Amino acid sequence: MLIWMCALHCEAKPIIDRYHLKKITQSNIFDCYQNNAIFCVVSGMGAINMAAATAWCAAQFAQNTSPVWINLGIAGHLDLDIGTTILASQVRQVGQNNRIYPITLTRTTMTRMPIESQQAENVEYDDKSIYDLEAFAFVKTASRFSPLEWCHCIKVISDNSSTPPTRDKARISELITRSMPAIDAFAQALLEIHTDHMQRTLTAHQLHRFLDLAHFSQTQRVQLKKSLLALLAYDPSLDTYHQSVSDFKQAHQILGSLERDLHRLSEQL
Amino acid sequence: MAQTLYIESAIRQHPRSQEILQRMPKSHVIEIERYGEVFNPKSQNFRLQKKNPALILSRKHAGYVLPAPIGYGIGGQHNYYFSHMLNCIYDCRYCFLQGMYRSAHQVLFVNYEDFVNEIRHTAEQHADEPVWFFSGYDCDSLAYEPVTHFIDYHLPAFAEIENAWLEIRTKSTQIRQLLQHEANPRVVVAFSFSDQQVHQHSEYQVPSIQKRIDAMKKLSDQGWLLGLRFDPVVYHQDYQASFNDLLETIFSQVDINSLHSVSLGSFRLPKQNFKTIHELYPQEKILNQPFELQHGMVSYPQDREHAMMTFCEQALLRYIPSTIYFPCRW
Ligand code: SF4
Numbered sequence A: 001m002l003i004w005m006c007a008l009h010c011e012a013k014p015i016i017d018r019y020h021l022k023k024i025t026q027s028n029i030f031d032c033y034q035n036n037a038i039f040c041v042v043s044g045m046g047a048i049n050m051a052a053a054t055a056w057c058a059a060q061f062a063q064n065t066s067p068v069w070i071n072l073g074i075a076g077h078l079d080l081d082i083g084t085t086i087l088a089s090q091v092r093q094v095g096q097n098n099r100i101y102p103i104t105l106t107r108t109t110m111t112r113m114p115i116e117s118q119q120a121e122n123v124e125y126d127d128k129s130i131y132d133l134e135a136f137a138f139v140k141t142a143s144r145f146s147p148l149e150w151c152h153c154i155k156v157i158s159d160n161s162s163t164p165p166t167r168d169k170a171r172i173s174e175l176i177t178r179s180m181p182a183i184d185a186f187a188q189a190l191l192e193i194h195t196d197h198m199q200r201t202l203t204a205h206q207l208h209r210f211l212d213l214a215h216f217s218q219t220q221r222v223q224l225k226k227s228l229l230a231l232l233a234y235d236p237s238l239d240t241y242h243q244s245v246s247d248f249k250q251a252h253q254i255l256g257s258l259e260r261d262l263h264r265l266s267e268q269l
Numbered sequence B: 001m002a003q004t005l006y007i008e009s010a011i012r013q014h015p016r017s018q019e020i021l022q023r024m025p026k027s028h029v030i031e032i033e034r035y036g037e038v039f040n041p042k043s044q045n046f047r048l049q050k051k052n053p054a055l056i057l058s059r060k061h062a063g064y065v066l067p068a069p070i071g072y073g074i075g076g077q078h079n080y081y082f083s084h085m086l087n088c089i090y091d092c093r094y095c096f097l098q099g100m101y102r103s104a105h106q107v108l109f110v111n112y113e114d115f116v117n118e119i120r121h122t123a124e125q126h127a128d129e130p131v132w133f134f135s136g137y138d139c140d141s142l143a144y145e146p147v148t149h150f151i152d153y154h155l156p157a158f159a160e161i162e163n164a165w166l167e168i169r170t171k172s173t174q175i176r177q178l179l180q181h182e183a184n185p186r187v188v189v190a191f192s193f194s195d196q197q198v199h200q201h202s203e204y205q206v207p208s209i210q211k212r213i214d215a216m217k218k219l220s221d222q223g224w225l226l227g228l229r230f231d232p233v234v235y236h237q238d239y240q241a242s243f244n245d246l247l248e249t250i251f252s253q254v255d256i257n258s259l260h261s262v263s264l265g266s267f268r269l270p271k272q273n274f275k276t277i278h279e280l281y282p283q284e285k286i287l288n289q290p291f292e293l294q295h296g297m298v299s300y301p302q303d304r305e306h307a308m309m310t311f312c313e314q315a316l317l318r319y320i321p322s323t324i325y326f327p328c329r330w
Helices: A009-018 A047-061 A135-142 A169-198 A204-211 A218-231 A237-243 A250-264 B017-021 B112-125 B150-159 B196-202 B208-223 B238-250 B271-280 B303-316
Strands: A002-006 A031-035 A038-040 A068-076 A085-092 A111-117 A129-134 A149-160 B004-008 B026-033 B057-058 B076-083 B106-109 B131-135 B163-169 B186-190 B225-233 B260-266 B269-270 B291-293 B298-300 B325-327
Touching: A002 A009, A002 A047, A009 A038, A009 A169, A009 B238, A038 A047, A047 A135, A068 A135, A068 A169, A085 A135, A085 A169, A085 B026, A085 B208, A111 A135, A111 B026, A111 B150, A129 A149, A149 A169, A204 A218, A204 A237, A218 A250, A218 B291, A237 A250, B004 B017, B017 B057, B076 B112, B112 B131, B112 B150, B112 B163, B131 B150, B131 B291, B150 B163, B163 B225, B186 B208, B186 B260, B196 B238, B208 B225, B208 B238, B225 B238, B225 B303, B260 B303, B269 B271, B271 B298, B303 B325
Parallel strands: A002 A038, A002 A068, A068 A149, A085 A111, A111 A129, B004 B026, B004 B057, B057 B106, B076 B131, B131 B163, B163 B186, B186 B225, B225 B260, B260 B325
Antiparallel strands: A031 A038, A068 A129, A085 A149, B269 B298, B291 B298
């Protein structure tokens, strides 16, 4: 699952177009768009809106899973060319000491730089960081739900010391659209790693097939989960193991049988 | 080579940092205040980071030399370890480092001088007695040598501390720097081995057994003292035949006279460490075998462990004298 978080509609539009996302009509708190496992949410401007939307989104779409999160938007810098695409190497809230470092797992053609998130728009640029409003609030919130390997900020430079911040929505969308090949390549590479990683997790359906066979205490549930997760490596459907325990009526019999299978298989390298 | 290099602002101008920056011109450099900002946050995944670990250049401020854990020694009375690095570029599934740190990034402490000062001071406390210093407890001593040049600094420094013995523990074949120095009779280069099946199944990115033997032969030809470390021995159905094969492969090529010490220990991990690693790799075969909890350590059931140790010990003692054999007792 990939969740794009944008502050503005015009920042989200290139994503909505590229991935053919459709508006989710039942959501009336934040505007949300979806196509299968890709979501895009428009938070509104500023740190508070972004933090609220990210937390809401996690509760809404990402329960029991750690999605990939990307905050996409525009930013300013002293002298970087308009349209330069930046991947955050560090995010910091201006006035706070706390810094967070998103962790990059893939190669990228994007420039990596620190982002300083400000309280309000500011044109006192320097050349060490780029400036936005939401990145820190986004990473701080998203990293409560996913590890920092899955939380990234991508910003397209829209203003610098010779070009003031723009309110032109079409211009903002156009700037981001031009950067989409690099942004998409990064997102796809990350998603590939994410999909591979998540394949090793047990689905609620797989777990419930076994839970339905007997009454499991809380401790036994944990034990069951562990065994099933390990046995997935040998039979991704778990059918073989379900069949072998389906006649048992007691949780301890099921757990004992699964554990014996697991031990036997684990001893053959 | 790491794509990302984090560097503490305070040591950016340190000569060793500058040299490393020159050796890694393609890495993306990110300045940080303290390595803990990157290394310690909760919200990170060791397993994911192993796909692309960064290098963090840092300064260590205290605790340069620590007493070695019980059972770590090879005959000496005074045993200490020191870690110029945290983490390892290899990826062994039984490695305790996986459960030790939240991050898989490599941390390199560039202030070698402070380590050596404390090593000297520690050695002075046991004047006239040999004192062992083990490198390679929190890392692999040599694997990152092309970047760290650890050997170039530490070998001459150790040569000057007359009662200090150094063990360089490794699974690496990065011996070029060692070969440029004359063999030091108080330095043991100890190579760790698992049998071929465990190597293939659980030691990712680790050089092959043969390549490590080739490295040992080159060192032995130049007069270096060698160590063999069979720790941990990992159980599997064919462990006996595989262990015998491993010994045959090694001892048919490595001169026994160059061996300083051989140690042996079975797989065990502290309870919390094991739990963390199992959560990271729930499908890993070697972590899903029957285990018992003994004295806070997760290990094989006693009868299995006893049988393994007895078998491996007898096999080893067919090749080596008992005087250089050191079982790891814990
Ligand atoms: S070589 Fe040693 S330190 Fe490195 S991963 Fe393997 S066991 Fe751990």
